[in-house]
Amino acid sequence: MTTHRLRIVARTPLTDRIAEFTLAPAEGGTLPAWEPGAHLRVALDEGGDRAYSLVTFGPVPEAPERYTIAVQREDDGLGGSRFMHGLGEGDEVEITAPKCDFPVAAGKPALLLAGGIGITPMISMAHALKAAGTPFTLHYAARSQDVMAYREELAESLGDSLALHFDDVAGGPIDLDGLIAAMGSDQHLYVCGPRPMIDAALAKAEAAGIPRERVHVELFDNASAGADEGDDSFEVELASSGEVFTIPPGKSIIEVLEEAGHDLIYDCQRGDCGICQTEVLEGVPDHRDVVLSEAERAEGKLMQICVSRAKTPRLKLDL
Template identity: 50%
Template sequence: MDQFDLTVTDIQAETALIRAIMLARPHGEPLPSWEAGAHVKVRLPDGGERSYSLINTSLDPAATTRPHAYRLGVRLEQPSQGGSQFMHALKVGDVLSVAAPRNNFPLEPASKPIVLLAGGIGVTPVLSMATTLAASKHPYRFIYASRSRDQLAFLSESEALCGEHLSVHTDDTAGIFDVKGLMTSLTSDEPLYVCGPKPMIDTAIQSAKDLGWADGRLRFEIFATAAPLAGDQPFEVVLNSSGKTFLIPPDKTILAVLIEAGEDPMHDCQRGDCGICQVSVIEGTPDHRDYILTDAEKAAGKLMQICVSRSKSPRLVLDL
C-alpha cells in the first residue's frame, strides 16, 4: 500500500469532541483520487494505524479527483485507545504518514432512491455519499442522528448541501432514533447505507433479517474497534504454514498479536466489516464477532476474521 507524508494545514473544531483536520503534501502536489465511502490510514507514533473516512462537500469533481488536500473528521473517544488522542493533539505544520485511500463502503449503482443514515461521527463517509448523489442528481434521503444538536458535526455544510433531502434527529428531543421503524417504512426496495455506532449497526442488521431484506440492500460501516467481552479467555493460534504458535490474551486480537510478533497478515478496517483479514480455519472452533460472514458460514466454522473474532476452543490452526 502506498504510504506518503502529509502536512496538517488546517484544524477546525466541529463540536466539543470532533475536529476537522486538513492534510496536504508539503508543496501542494495532487493526491490520489478517491470516491465516497473511502478512508485513509494514519500511522501512529507507536507503529499502529487508525482509519479515518475522507470528507467531501464540494460538487466540483476535482475535489476528489487528484485533490490537493484530504479532509478528515476525528472524534475524541473516551476512553481513547490512543488514536483519537494523538489526532486531537495535532497542530498545524505537523507531519503524518498516511496510506493511500481504500474503499470498503462504496456507493453502488442503483435505480431506486438511496437512503443514507448517519449516527454521530458516522456522518463522515455518509456526507461524502450525499455529495456524490447531489452532484449526480440521483434521488436520495439523508437522515443524520445524534444525541443532541451540539454533537452534530458538519451540520451547516450538510444543510447547505442537502436542503430538503436532509432530516436531523436528536435523541434528547425525540428519543433514540428508530432504525427498524425507518427500515419498515422503506417499501420500494430502496438501498440503505448506514454508518454509526455499534448499537445502530446491530439494530439495522437484525431488522434487515426480520424484514426479509435481500442480501446487499443494507450496506454499513461501523466506527468501533474490537473490544474484549466479559469472560474472554486466552487461547493459542497456530500458523499452519510455519507451525509458529501464539498465545492470544483476553485483551488482544489475533491480528494485533501477529503484527506485534512481526507477522504481516492482510488487514484493513480492524472492525470486522471489510473482510480483508479473513482466513480459513483448519482446526478449532471460531468465536465469530464479525459483520461479514453469513449465519451459515459462521455455523460452518471454516472461515473467520482475525481482527475481531476469537476462539471457543483452546487452540486454533489457521491457514496462514
C-alpha cells in the same frame, strides 16, 4: 504501501469533541484522487495507525491538493483520537493513500443511516448520489443537537434529502424498524456509526429479508482486537504449517501472526470490510465483526481474524 507526508494547514472545532483537520502535502503538489466513502490511515507516534473517512461537500477532485477528515476525541479509546487532538496547524502526519471499503452502488436508490461521527463517510456519499440524480435519504442521528457535526452545512446542501434525529428530543433512538420496513425493493442500505446501531440495523435488515448484497456497513470503532473485559487467551493452529500461537487478551490474531513473521491480507482491522475473512477448520469462533450474517455466524465456518476471538481453547484456521 504508498504513504504521504501531510501538513495540517487548518484545524477547525466542530463540536466540543470533534475537530476537522485539513491536510496538504508537506512539500506541495497534488494527492491521489479518492472515491466517495473512502478513508485514509494516519500513523500514530506510538506505532500503529487509525482510519478516518475523507469529507467533501462537492465532487472529489481528480488531483486534490488537500484532504479533509473529522476526528472525534475518545478519552477512553486506544489513543488515535487523542493523538490527533494533540496536533495543531503546522504539525505533520504520515498517511496511507485513500482506500474505499464503503463504496456507493452506482444508480441504486439509497437509504443512508449515520450515527454520531459515522456521518463523515456519508457526506461524500450523499453528495455523489445527489450529483448523479440518484434518489436517496440521509438519516443522521445523535444524542443531541450540540454533538452533531456538520448539521447546518448538511441541511443547507441536502435540503429535504436530510432527516435529523436527536435522541433527547425524540425520547429514544432512531426508528430503525420503520426505516428498514419502508425500503424499496431495489434500495441499498448504508450504515455507519457505533457498534450497537450497526448490529441492530443488520439484524433488522436480515429479519426483513433484505439481501446482504444490498446492505453495506462501516464500523466507526478502532478497537483493533475487538477487546472485551474478561477476554481469555486462546490458541490458533495454522493448517498449512501446524504452528500454534497463543492469542492473549488485547491482541488480535492478525497482530500475533504478523509479529511471528506471517504476511496476511487485511485492511480495516475493525471487522467491517471482510478482507481478512478466514475459514475455520476446527473450534468455535467468537464473532465480533459486522460482516457475517446470523446464519454464517451460527455455522461457525468463517471468521474475521482482525477482531473475532474464540469460544474454545483452540481454533484451527485455513492459513
